[in-house]
Amino acid sequence: MTEATFTFRVDEALKNDFAAAAKARDRTGAQLLRDFMRSFVQQQEQAAEHERWLREQVQIGIDAANAGELLSADEVEAEAEAWRAAVRRNLAAS
DSSP states (O other), rough: OOOOOOOOOOOHHHHHHHHHHHOOOOOHHHHHHHHHHHHHHHHHEEEEEEEHHHHHHHHHHHHHHTTOOOOOOOHHHHHHHHHHHHHHHHHHHH
């Protein structure tokens, strides 16, 4: 892995508080910043993956609707009632 330097300006008090907090956890500020950066990148990748999945699901729904694969409001309500009844049974069994 090639390493690079990341330089930025920060308020002196924040820098000192961050360094003290890092030291209290037996870490350096640089270690924590690398951890934060990795976590942020991972969160962004997960958000992008979820966005791709959601768009795919929406397109599947649009395609199904365009093909005439629709449920009536009564059918949807019947399914929802069945789900609610199942949840009530599971809660009562707990």
